Amino acid sequence: MEILSPSQWLQSISAGDEILLVNPPVSEVRYAWLKWNQPSDLLLLSNKLKEVLGCKVELLDFMLPDENGRVPNKDYNLKHINGINYKTRLYGTPLDKITKNLDKMSSVWKPNHIVITSLTSYWYEPIIRIIPLFRTYFPEIKISLIGAFPTIETEEAKKIGADIIVNDFFDFTDTIQDFSIYSQETTKLLNDNKELSFGGIKYTQTNTINNIQKQINSLLESKIKNIVIFEHDIFNEDSFILNELLDYIEYNNININIHGLCGIDPSKAKGDIYQKMIRNGFRSFFLEYDATNNELNLDSYKKAYYDLVKFNPIKKIASGNLAGFLMIGTPDDELESMFRHSFNILETCGSLIPKPYTPVPGTVEYKKAINDLGLDKISPHLFPFAEINGISRTDYKDFYQHAAFLNEKRNGSAFNFFDDSHTSISLRKSLSKKVGIL
Template sequence: MRRRILLVNPPVLAVDRVQVGLYAEALPFGLLQIAAHLRDGGADVELIDMMGYPDRDAAGALRSARRWGRKPAGDNATRLWRDVFLYGRTMRWLQRRLGGTAAPDEVWVTCCIAFNFEPAHEVIRLCRERFPRARIRFGGFYPSQFPEQARTSGADEVYRGYYSPADGVFPAIDLLESRPPIWIFRLALGCRYRCSYCSNALHRSEVIFDPAAVAREILRLRMQFGVSEFSNWDPNVMLQEQVLESFLARMAAAGAPAPLKFEMGIQPDRLTPPILARMKAAGVVAMTIPFESAEPAMMRRFGKPYRMKDAMDAVALARESGFDTSRFHCTWVVGLRDESWRHVFRTYFGVLKAGGRPTPFPLSPAPGTREYARHEPYLRGKDLSELNGHLWPALPSRARVLLYDRVFAIINQPDPRRAARLAADLPRDAREAFEREHEWYLAGPHRRGDAVDAPEGKP
């Protein structure tokens, strides 16, 4: 008898509109490869994608009907609570769906982000309640990183690590409810750097994919299924330059049939004119350039092998090469307990001066990272769900959390004029720091070779 296997992609938790936007292009890429692998082995496979719902409106995702509960904001001494919301299908919807599903032999559940473990555990509980005889397997980044806590979910098995049997398998895209507008592709997993805030530093595995096979998969998804855009989600694809160049050459030879994006980050000091030319010929339209910090001391703390000047030069080079760099998300981490306003605002204006799109990320301190260890006295007693960066878990007071809500709205602005209007109401120290860096921005756009770094502590 053929095995019946049910795969479930749980919903996630969101605090604000910015976080909702970050989830908007999420796809169960790995589950669909696993589904295809299992079908190839003779199993009957069904997918329940709880992230696959048509309501992509941010305001709708944050309405009261989607409220999951309340979480503490700020550090472990701050007395401030925030609503968190379920992004995706509700648990009531899942119960109805399970009620119409034939009993499987196995249920496979995934969870990628540790602070989203609660909905995943609830999915497992409901699957256990509905299918008491099914074997439940729990995998993904969260169970791999925190297996002991994952075992409290009630799953029969916690699968740790990368599921390599599904490597290179064409995804079972027919299991999705509708045609996805975008698809994920991978060229190289793993990163040699051990950045202080990054959970990738906890996983030393390295997997290289065949660039020719990846290109063929993209072409098939484009022609057969009508997928219109493709996004690379490798931690640091620039560390595998030959693999990247081979892939780009194949996409260019195919006539650049679909827009490509490199969303997880392009190491800026490795982005050269020849690589940019190959990217343009292959149809690359967007990428993420990590800026990290205008402060050299902060860059050393993070463990970055480049400077903000390298990031600014990379965006300027792309602009000179004909790219629309307003589509380049330029990232830096904010919400560290001891960061300066210079780190926050000079980095913001450095992005704008280079021509990129400001994309700040609130610190989500992951246990096992150096930033978690640095902040541990202020995080002690918090569970993983309370380490969501949009709750500002490292900040020291109610007043600071509320101030950072305002600052975060400012530094997400692509229009510096609107940012300046919002900054006018900041407290004096923050407002003056903003105005100093604004003057630097107004001196003119950044060009390759321009000086960037001022003495630390000065504008």
């Protein structure tokens, strides 16, 4: 086994290498964003391997949704934490289907190197299952592991059977994603001819505006009109990049649908930016959680409501396409604040999305959570700080039911408005006060 830096790994690759990139299955308690899963790091790497190193590259994407946005899933295992059981599911194309596709692929193309990525440090268990499968088909093949798991948890990554561990993230400073790989015949064969339904574009560190335009044009050439901007903060640099993008769309009369699923920090939305976004293709606005010292910054939510709903003369936002995230599971959570904020967000946004918290890798919190629970139990959906912060795991499960009730959805049994749970009591108290914020 070798431990290589990204630059060392790239230097080990030769022109003409036949490389299969793999986006592995995911095991998780819940995964609400299946339709929007896309292996951005692999698409960036594909571009670099093809254009810079001259390699032949194909992609096996276990998580590629079908035309209806669905990804197969099944019961996987149970996670036991302090007397509470969490049922996990395995998301991704089933292995029996993959083996049939590998049989077909082997008759027309055989890679000499497989590269498996990992989106998080804790989504590693399915990788352990697929490495033996690849060894069976290609006994002499070299397997590299990249992404968050080997970067953050290098020692753990050494144990799962890869030949090369890449111990840091690649530098994709001026690289754009290779969306065209999904239209290659071998990649189509591996993925049951499923087509890419959207493109996740990113801000590059250099030549940002030019590269965003290239990404949009690449997607349009593939007849893909649904776009997500995968950035933590799309309003950075005082929205300069976003404004340039919107001006480019408007000037060229580009007809696209931009889904604002991440990076919309309502505290940074200035002037008429929301209406400019609507005018130039934004179809949904999922607002990041904006709170200070457990108090919601209501002014920023009010602005979103006024600009996107009450005084929006451009295009009505469809039901469910304006939503607010609510961070839960933090070390500083307060149950009363969570419920109060849920009502505030629902009143301004119309929909509420609980966003569970997990500690930032490398921090004291992260190391403590792993030491207390184990690497396989620090998923945000397992609430690694429950009980430590004074809120029980049962309360968090109850809060999810509360959110489902507020969104007029039903998960399992119907919500009981008149029971003695904290959820129902808080809801009854809140509604009895009849106090609005707008």
